[in-house]
Amino acid sequence: MTVRRDLLKHIGLGAITSLLASKAAAQPGKSSASKKIRGIVFLVSDGMSPGVLTLAQAFSKQIRKADTTWWQLLQRPDVVNGLMDTASANSLVTDSAAASSSWGSGQRVNNGMINVSPNGRSLEPIAWTLAERGIRTGLVSTASITHATPAGFAAQVKSRDDEQSIARQYLDRVDILLGGGLEFFQASTRNDKQDLPADYRAAGYQVAFDAKTLASSNSQKILGLFAPKHLPFSLDRNHDEKLKEKVPTLAAMATKALQTFLQSEKRFLLQVEGARIDHAAHLNDAAALLHDQLAYDDAAAAIIAMLQGRDDVLVILTSDHGNSNPGLNGMGASYQKSNECFAKVAAIKASFPSMQERLISASPEVLVAYIKETTNVTLRTNEAQAIATSMAGKDVTEWNHLLAKPEGLLAQMLGNHTGIGWTGTVHTSDPTLLTSLGPGASRFHGIVKNSDIHGHLLELLS
Numbered sequence: 001m002t003v004r005r006d007l008l009k010h011i012g013l014g015a016i017t018s019l020l021a022s023k024a025a026a027q028p029g030k031s032s033a034s035k036k037i038r039g040i041v042f043l044v045s046d047g048m049s050p051g052v053l054t055l056a057q058a059f060s061k062q063i064r065k066a067d068t069t070w071w072q073l074l075q076r077p078d079v080v081n082g083l084m085d086t087a088s089a090n091s092l093v094t095d096s097a098a099a100s101s102s103w104g105s106g107q108r109v110n111n112g113m114i115n116v117s118p119n120g121r122s123l124e125p126i127a128w129t130l131a132e133r134g135i136r137t138g139l140v141s142t143a144s145i146t147h148a149t150p151a152g153f154a155a156q157v158k159s160r161d162d163e164q165s166i167a168r169q170y171l172d173r174v175d176i177l178l179g180g181g182l183e184f185f186q187a188s189t190r191n192d193k194q195d196l197p198a199d200y201r202a203a204g205y206q207v208a209f210d211a212k213t214l215a216s217s218n219s220q221k222i223l224g225l226f227a228p229k230h231l232p233f234s235l236d237r238n239h240d241e242k243l244k245e246k247v248p249t250l251a252a253m254a255t256k257a258l259q260t261f262l263q264s265e266k267r268f269l270l271q272v273e274g275a276r277i278d279h280a281a282h283l284n285d286a287a288a289l290l291h292d293q294l295a296y297d298d299a300a301a302a303i304i305a306m307l308q309g310r311d312d313v314l315v316i317l318t319s320d321h322g323n324s325n326p327g328l329n330g331m332g333a334s335y336q337k338s339n340e341c342f343a344k345v346a347a348i349k350a351s352f353p354s355m356q357e358r359l360i361s362a363s364p365e366v367l368v369a370y371i372k373e374t375t376n377v378t379l380r381t382n383e384a385q386a387i388a389t390s391m392a393g394k395d396v397t398e399w400n401h402l403l404a405k406p407e408g409l410l411a412q413m414l415g416n417h418t419g420i421g422w423t424g425t426v427h428t429s430d431p432t433l434l435t436s437l438g439p440g441a442s443r444f445h446g447i448v449k450n451s452d453i454h455g456h457l458l459e460l461l462s
């Protein structure tokens with residue numbers, strides 16, 4: 001009884017206050033807060049399985065001696081947390097095209113399509129609607145800027161692969177475009193030989209091809225293309241001085257976009273995508289994934305820092321779908337070796353694709369030596385043989401077919417040392433994290449259907 005009374009004393013007033021606060025905060029519909037919203041920053045950690053939150057936190061503690069921003073946000077009383085229900089129209093497992101279209105148009109579409117309904121009807125992407133209302137849009141990505149996630153906000157194509165059309169559709173509808181994908185814009189690689197950077201310049205955009213030009217830009221409309229396709233993995237960029245000079249970080253691109261929008265009086269919607277988290281997950285590449293997740297986290301931290309002292313910008317962190325469900329396993333007797341195993345991820349110096357470039361047609365001996373040099377793991381001869389066989393396009397014995405690829409095999413072998421396991425090399429049906437702060441954040445609590453995001457974004461900006 002005494003215990004109960006003490007407990008009540010301790011939680012009494014605080015609990016009642018927070019209950020009232022959360023009830024008030026949970027009121028949907030147009031709140032007075034929505035009237036003063038100046039802009040929304042929508043940060044997508046593409047293909048981030050829920051377990052990546054924990055892995056990234058452990059990795060950040062290990063290499064930076066600091067919590068991730070997302071970890072800190074989850075503990076703030078003013079931050080609203082929920083889960084995103086991520087299915088597409090035709091599958092429990094969405095791809096990025098259907099996921100981003102659900103946010104972009106408010107309707108679930110079939111995988112592979114961008115803002116075209118299952119019966120072929122055209123759906124208006126949010127950037128087009130906003131442009132008509134004088135509200136500005138920005139897309140920032142570490143993928144080609146014409147890739148599915150940015151495109152879901154601002155393009156309409158039957159196939160996500162039609163990136164040349166997407167590059168044209170952004171013109172005059174999206175004010176700031178920063179990422180990769182030069183080959184979909186430049187005349188020499190476009191099928192129609194049209195020089196889109198010239199068209200963008202003529203429409204008032206400043207065009208930037210390197211980090212320095214972007215940093216010095218004062219234009220209100222910017223097209224920044226920093227790689228032919230996707231930007232490099234952060235892990236590879238961090239080990240290459242030339243890449244560091246050429247390619248801006250996600251944080252640098254995101255803050256440039258936000259700074260530009262805040263200089264104008266107009267309202268804005270800014271999507272920022274850490275795209276290569278998804279690509280690393282498809283490759284089961286733990287080191288590349290975690291470095292890119294931290295690069296995304298840096299972008300979120302920089303955005304939140306820029307907005308400190310303001311109460312008119314909503315910030316949302318989420319992901320479009322899970323991917324391959326990485327997790328740290330209990331290693332050794334009583335799991336006593338898990339920490340020391342996980343610590344080995346930090347020693348890995350290159351992404352799998354950059355390793356593979358060196359390993360095409362390599363003998364098992366060369367393969368063992370190079371893997372040792374880049375990961376500090378010594379493969380057994382039969383492991384190296386299996387990877388070499390798979391890289392040559394021949395079948396290897398692997399009962400989980402999703403893992404019967406060079407990267408899936410290499411990840412399993414490295415996982416014996418790092419403790420990290422994967423369920424496959426593809427997207428999964430898991431709900432994703434949804435963390436919001438700022439005006440209107442209270443709408444994004446509980447389980448939120450991906451296609452409901454669109455209505456909230458439009459209402460909050462109206």
Ligand SMILES: [Zn+2]
Pocket residue numbers: 047096278279282323427
């Ligand atoms: Zn993917």
